[in-house]
Amino acid sequence: MIELREATIEDREKTYKWLYYSDFSGYLNKLGGITKETIPSYEYYKKEEYMDFYFDDSQPEKGRAYIIVCRTNGKIEDVGIISYTSFHLLDKITEFDIWLKGLSYTGHGYGTKALLRLSGIVKYLGYKKVIIRPSKHNKRAIKSYQKAGFVEEDFKPENYYLADYIPKYSDGDYGHGADVFMVLTL
């Protein structure tokens, strides 16, 4: 059973470790052009990647993070993080990001269930579309997003991004043309 709970500031450091220092991080970092030497510091993560508002409800219009919680046979375990981010996008559009805490947690349907849960939450908040941009090499992520209802679309930044953010964000996390642009219509 998968549930989402609102992430708190105390959760932030472990989500950093899951992202940059778990057993899938080498693969994911490589896709993002990140080497051991250039892994962002935790200070950078706090200031530029997962800022306070994701954890403290101060600016829900900009975004929020949730911890993916798994309950099996009476055992409760935090198994990943999922978030929505909206500050860089046009009205009623948001972007998801998700990662689990390690490779052994992948492939059990947790990610897909978490995506479906967060889709319900952002629909309730009034959003109409969700975007997500995995690397085109990350077949497991693409499959999971398809199972959650995301569909690949030709990328036209002006249809999704606020003009001011197009220069900074339109290439995505993996460089120009290296991702799959996927959209979920709510």
Ligand SMILES: CC(C)(COP(=O)(O)OP(=O)(O)OC[C@H]1O[C@@H](n2cnc3c(N)ncnc32)[C@H](O)[C@@H]1OP(=O)(O)O)[C@@H](O)C(=O)NCCC(=O)NCCS
């Ligand atoms: C991406 C992620 C959140 C997806 O969550 P998940 O719980 O693993 O996803 P699911 O188990 O629901 O679905 C994965 C699907 O991919 C399939 N799959 C796994 N490896 C695959 C591969 N190499 N090629 C094609 N499909 C693959 C699985 O069989 C499964 O499909 P199925 O249910 O039809 O069998 C999770 O794998 C993860 O955290 N990965 C590491 C971090 C990451 O890549 N984050 C995404 C950045 S954009």
